[in-house]
Amino acid sequence: MSYVLTLIANPDKQQITPKEISQALGNVDPVCLSDFEAYDVFTDDVINIAELKEKLPHVDVILQNAGTRKKKLLIADMDSTIVTGETLDDLAEFAGLKKEVAVITTRAMNGEIQFRDALRERVAMLKGLSSNFLEEAMKMVHLTPGAKELVATMKANGAYCALVSGGFTFFTSRVAEKVGFDFNAGNNMEIVDGVLTGNVLDPIVTKDSKLDYLRSLSAEQGITTEDAVAVGDGANDLPMVLEAGLGIAFHAKPSVVARAKHTIQHGNLTALLFAQGYSKSEFQ
Numbered sequence: 657m658s659y660v661l662t663l664i665a666n667p668d669k670q671q672i673t674p675k676e677i678s679q680a681l682g683n684v685d686p687v688c689l690s691d692f693e694a695y696d697v698f699t700d701d702v703i704n705i706a707e708l709k710e711k712l713p714h715v716d717v718i719l720q721n722a723g724t725r726k727k728k729l730l731i732a733d734m735d736s737t738i739v740t741g742e743t744l745d746d747l748a749e750f751a752g753l754k755k756e757v758a759v760i761t762t763r764a765m766n767g768e769i770q771f772r773d774a775l776r777e778r779v780a781m782l783k784g785l786s787s788n789f790l791e792e793a794m795k796m797v798h799l800t801p802g803a804k805e806l807v808a809t810m811k812a813n814g815a816y817c818a819l820v821s822g823g824f825t826f827f828t829s830r831v832a833e834k835v836g837f838d839f840n841a842g843n844n845m846e847i848v849d850g851v852l853t854g855n856v857l858d859p860i861v862t863k864d865s866k867l868d869y870l871r872s873l874s875a876e877q878g879i880t881t882e883d884a885v886a887v888g889d890g891a892n893d894l895p896m897v898l899e900a901g902l903g904i905a906f907h908a909k910p911s912v913v914a915r916a917k918h919t920i921q922h923g924n925l926t927a928l929l930f931a932q933g934y935s936k937s938e939f940q
Contacts, residue, residue, distance in 0.1 A: 660722040661697040662689075662931050663715050664923040670714040680711040690936035694927075698722060716920045718931045720902065726932045727902055728879050730810050731870050733888030734821035734828055734842070736765070737906050738803050738835060738925075743827040744778055746796045750789040753781050766909040767891030771822055772860050779845055783854025787847045790826050797827065799835065802925030807836045808940035809929055816877050820869045822861050822892050841869060863892040870896040885928060888912075904928060 663686075665672035671692035678684055681703075686695035705717055735742045748757035757778045764774035807817045818839040819832045825842040832840035846855040859865070866888075874881045886893070886900035889908040897903035897916050905916035906925070913919050920927045929939060 765890030
């Protein structure tokens with residue numbers, strides 16, 4: 657079987673060179689995707705990824721079948737993936753509870769507590785908060801570098817792009833529009849007379865829901881989950897990350913990194929494009 661090894665650095669922090677790659681892998685001829693940032697190495701040999709990462713600790717490494725690397729579906733988490741922060745934590749700041757809520761968020765994303773329970777507990781803490789603060793919290797949302805390029809480039813090449821979040825549709829709808837996603841899904845908090853009641857409306861998007869979306873959207877597009885790339889950072893993203901043909905834990909929690917097929921810990925979201933064989937000159 658023919659494999660492709662993609663090596664990706666963050667050139668703003670530490671570059672990578674063809675010479676470094678050859679020293680780490682032996683006599684190879686890297687294909688440049690972006691100077692000092694990303695290279696492909698095609699091989700028929702089995703490569704020890706753990707050993708390679710020890711030699712190149714500043715580099716993300718993706719090893720996959722060379723024939724099926726370009727994907728037709730992107731399914732992405734929102735918080736700490738497509739956007740840099742946690743939108744619910746940002747909203748909690750207006751109730752003076754950001755630190756308390758963030759602690760629960762971190763435990764849930766690391767798989768220490770059930771996501772559904774953690775979500776209800778955090779939203780209950782916001783009872784009585786004016787819904788006007790949703791707009792204020794949205795002003796605090798910043799896109800992760802590479803988010804727009806990732807979606808635009810995949811769409812330009814015929815892929816369908818979905819944003820599926822355990823966060824709230826108030827944010828997912830706006831982020832999806834800003835980035836260019838074809839579809840978005842999230843949770844809904846109950847608002848009565850302009851005030852948050854502290855309740856989350858059913859159904860709740862959980863890790864099982866995300867996996868269901870991966871499967872159903874793949875079927876709708878006439879493809880299999882092998883033809884999809886899934887990306888996220890938390891425990892509730894693991895099922896879809898493990899099933900997708902290209903499943904990536906992005907700057908993820910330790911428990912997720914430990915189980916994911918592939919990880920990106922240095923590069924930005926354009927790393928998902930390099931992993932599919934796109935060169936920087938092809939980015940939209």
